[in-house]
Amino acid sequence: MGGAGIRLFKFAGITVYLHFTWFLIAAYQVQARLYLYQSPIWALYEYLGLFAMVLMHEFGHALACRSTGGYANRIVLWPLGGVAFVQPPRRPGAMLWSLAAGPLVNVALIPVLELLCLLSANAANPDAAQLFRMLRLVNIVLLIFNMLPVYPLDGGQILRALLWFPFGEIRSLQIASVIGLIGGAGLAALALFWRSIWTGVMAFFLISRAVAGWQQAKLLVRLEREGRYGDTAPVAPSVEQR
Numbered sequence: 001m002g003g004a005g006i007r008l009f010k011f012a013g014i015t016v017y018l019h020f021t022w023f024l025i026a027a028y029q030v031q032a033r034l035y036l037y038q039s040p041i042w043a044l045y046e047y048l049g050l051f052a053m054v055l056m057h058e059f060g061h062a063l064a065c066r067s068t069g070g071y072a073n074r075i076v077l078w079p080l081g082g083v084a085f086v087q088p089p090r091r092p093g094a095m096l097w098s099l100a101a102g103p104l105v106n107v108a109l110i111p112v113l114e115l116l117c118l119l120s121a122n123a124a125n126p127d128a129a130q131l132f133r134m135l136r137l138v139n140i141v142l143l144i145f146n147m148l149p150v151y152p153l154d155g156g157q158i159l160r161a162l163l164w165f166p167f168g169e170i171r172s173l174q175i176a177s178v179i180g181l182i183g184g185a186g187l188a189a190l191a192l193f194w195r196s197i198w199t200g201v202m203a204f205f206l207i208s209r210a211v212a213g214w215q216q217a218k219l220l221v222r223l224e225r226e227g228r229y230g231d232t233a234p235v236a237p238s239v240e241q242r
């Protein structure tokens with residue numbers, strides 16, 4: 001992935017890359033937001049603000065994962081959002097904390113953005129007030145979407161970690177993958193209904209990751225049967241995105 005992206009910076013052992021396609025979609029998205037503002041530069045600020053929020057969310061995952069002794073050294077920003085490549089230790093508690101920390105960043109941003117909205121409400125520049133209102137809305141939408149219990153969205157992976165406690169590593173992944181498949185199929189139906197390409201791309205991503213989760217569970221079952229379960233770490237790096 002490093003070859004397809006620009007290295008932006010490194011913080012706390014985590015390197016942030018920007019995918020090349022980001023610029024194409026950014027140009028399109030900024031164009032589409034121009035009507036919201038009196039001065040066009042604020043449409044660009046809004047898009048950059050959105051990505052600052054995505055970046056903070058991904059750092060939440062990556063830093064939490066490292067705090068559990070897990071492996072996380074790369075974040076890639078691409079047009080549909082961010083991806084933190086995290087591999088927490090194979091314990092449900094470590095996985096739960098690594099996954100919950102991302103949405104918790106959005107929860108922490110709620111009062112911050114509320115305050116910024118209040119402070120800018122009577123500002124001389126109406127574009128500033130509009131910017132913070134939009135970012136406040138986007139933060140809530142991202143939080144709700146991420147918390148849908150559809151694997152591999154954060155909510156689905158949190159559900160999986162919670163199911164791990166009573167059902168174990170394999171069963172919890174099987175249950176979460178099936179819920180993910182159903183959720184992905186539902187989103188695909190919505191994409192057809194709305195005739196939305198973006199929703200279709202998202203549905204395709206969810207379904208393919210849910211299938212990968214199911215196959216990973218199958219691999220674990222085979223390792224267990226061969227008596228090799230636990231002595232290897234066949235868990236693929238958990239990729240999450242928005």
Ligand SMILES: [Zn+2]
Pocket residue numbers: 057061102103146154240241
């Ligand atoms: Zn996340």
